[in-house]
Amino acid sequence: MPEGTERSKAQYLLVAHAQQPLTLARGLLREAEEIYYRSRGPQPVATAGKWAFGKDSVVTIPDGEGEDGVTPLRVRTAPYREEVVLSRRRMLRAVGRHVAANARNSWKPGLMGRFFGRLLDLDDRKVTRLRMPAGKVTVVNAPTGVGKSVLLRAAAPLLAQNRAGPVAVVVGQIHESLSNTEHMRETEGELTRHALDEQIRQDDDHVRKTAAEFALAHPTLKVVPLVSGYRLAEQAGRALVQGREQRFEELAYGCDLSTWLTDGEPVRRGAEPCLSLRPADAADDREGPGPAHACPRLGVCGKYALIREAVDADVIVTNHHNLLGGSVPVPVETDKGVLDRISLLEFVMRRYPVLLVDEVDRMQQSWCEMGTDEFTLASRGTHRSSLLVEVDRQREVLDAASDRRLVPVLFKARSLGEQFLNYVLEGDLWLDPAEHDDDDRLNSGWHVPGAWDRWLLDKLLHVDITQPIDPDVYRDFRKIFPDRKKKKRNPPPPRYAHLAALLEKAVSRDESHDALPPVKTQIDRALAKLGVPGHERREITNALLVRAWLGSLRQSLRHLKAVLAGMGRREQMTAGRDLAKALGTFNRNPALPFGPLGYQLIGFKVEKDQHGGGRLSVQALSGDPHTSTVQLGGTIALATAGVERSILALSATAYFPGAAKEHLHTLPAYVMTDATPGSVTARAGNVSETPNGWNPIAIGGQDQASKPARLLDLGARLWTDRLSEHLRYLENHERDRARAMVVSNAYSQAMVLAAGIASVIPDPSWIAVVVKKKNTPPGGVAPPQGVVMITVDQLEDLPFTHPNVKVICAPMRLVARALNILVPGTDRSALASVWVATRPPADLHSPTSMYASIGAAGIAAGRAGPDPARMLADQSRAAHKRLYQLLSASPMLSRLPKFLKIEVLAGILVDMIQLAGRARRGGTPVQLYLVDNAFFATHFGTDYPSLLRAYYDQLTEHQQHHLRRTYGSTLTAWLDLAHSTDQPHLVHVPLPRASAAEYERP
């Protein structure tokens, strides 16, 4: 600090290094890159001799193998292109050529012509050229079914043929995964794994299918699908069983090591030791098992054939998850040197000057989800090991000097974690106080230390928490807890000193006995002295102890991370690496490791089993998904490949201010307004419990135990009061689209609704219900006789396979995107309406949602300008404010502050617009009905019409303008619902049809 400057007055510290800033930056970068390349060189390669892997397996590698090492993949960085342009004329011509080659595509030129005819740029001019400047994400926002996929499929080969390429096409996922809640409620480990396998398989299939379409339409181009490689061997085996020979050929590979096996277990398919061969002679060595070597066949093995093919492909196709989280697990030579592996993102950014990204808002959402790492910290009776126990086991390989650094932090974290789990399993501590209990919350069960701070401030310090909290008051409050920084210089306020000492004692682990029971009694007494009434002391004691315990645990995990990160490469244990990775040492997004919060957010969760056991897990959230998405062609491309790239990003919902996960923080460069009035209608579809009088059925906000019976009732009434009439009308007027989709929040809800409808429908085979696993109904719900059970990947074929089905019951998150149920032989949607039977849960407290909300609030608060430091400070302030607002917010939707209710609504609206899009393929109109009366119940301020009005009114004029020009009649439909003065209630109850024949065309 310059002399005479008061420290507290300083706002920014600028280092005077007496060098040209840019020269200095270049020098530092060069140095960092040299270190990076030096420390990430390829592994040594196994040569002739005996090599061990797995538990006790040994292979004998023959002479000559591996002597020349493994030839790295040569990945040349494609030169920078200032701008890539797609002209309307060329696009139409390309689509025309496509038609000439295949008459089945004759509808495409008209669709493309209409697409460009209605596409507007930022100045509302018609578009003759799509300009994609390098460094920017060029967003095209257009409704579902107007030609975005056709554009994507025509643009990629055109750009590749015109030497703008090669081109990378990044498609979305087939469907969204269900939430943690769903997994927790409906699945055990086996089913979860199955669901994950299925999801990855379907996503990989989608990539392969898209690539195959490209290859078929453009045989002169080299098109390569870059799939996840996840369980490739298993997928190949399944293809063989299914008799899909071509697919088997694509996927199958042989492992040469199998033929060289001389001892022990054979090589397990899918778990080959490609990078983990160890000298067999050194396996028993006291010095440890020796460094891992790479298989000598790594450079030629069929397992990595696709990535070798991709190096000189004209077009590659991959998906969001693979782009953001995939890697190239073989040695790679870039312009700067040779690395043992690189991320797929780096590979794509180096090789491809232009990326075409479908469903870009979903990609941002995936980026939010992927910033999450989860691992088991402690477990009891669940047959699940904890990473800390694994580190403890593996630390045998460390020398004493390293081990003495590790032992104190490792055992502190272990003892805090394991004892906390014991306390929760025994019911001495709990993470879900009674007053926070509500079935409306997502029940993610995640707890971030500090989540109850506002509640404690209210109860303990009697702070008015409806007003902004004085930072000094909050600072003093935090000094009560043992994880405060610089303890000696930060003593707790004298009034709370005794309480602070007790909390310190609780987590100190110095006692020879279990100190919790006496400490709880002492805290209770201390609270009594502070004037806390007796009926509140139990909950406050628990909240204080949980806050102290988890805060200390989080602190010890950070210390552990620092020790693990400081270990040299030779000292790295696999579990240590995994732990350090899960704790964010190796960030999934090293270019932008933290969002506006500026640090990693850590949360804890306890899951109990029925046998008295359970596990404590940790979730760590990091990265900056919002900035990363809009900077994909800028900062991210520069950080990974050293050169900016052009990105064309397509979506139907990329611009939606307030939707934390989906809204891209940039204006769409091109929009197509849904201008056809009435093409989307959103209406009330609620039904009465009783045929005489109006007593509408609500599901959201009701207690969990009563929901199945209510849903059963709702299903029956929905058919008799609404669907029967609606479908009869469709049978008579638009027969090929006489299908309705009824969506809910879970597989089990879909099945109960199906049972309700089946109880009154003339023919139960008119109902299809989506189940997770083939022919397996969700646990505890018996499938009604005669209904059709299908998995989500069978849905698109439903009009072919089950033409009689009129009602489809499915979980909303599975069908909201990317699903096309078409009238056979056409591009028109076979669905006419969507019925939302249960209000979607208010997902605000799941770690991903919280992180998205915090990041979005931060990014929205700061705009680029002449004072970047101030911008960052504003963003950080807004992110912290949102963090504490979320931590202190009730999990009940009805008790949330209005701005958070609006944020929940914005996310759900995006889902609804996407959902309605399922019935809009080929430009067909769609009717969306809100069935659950929780959508309309006004007494808690959670009714959608008033939230919709509040949402729209709180937008700036600029945002309203852009929302109107982006969504046109879709927005009008929602605003109509918001301002509707009609009583949505049904007064006339039609009689149910008595027989199937009554539904047929007269």
Ligand code: SF4
């Ligand atoms: S690189 Fe190929 S041959 Fe070598 S271990 Fe892996 S799968 Fe087997």
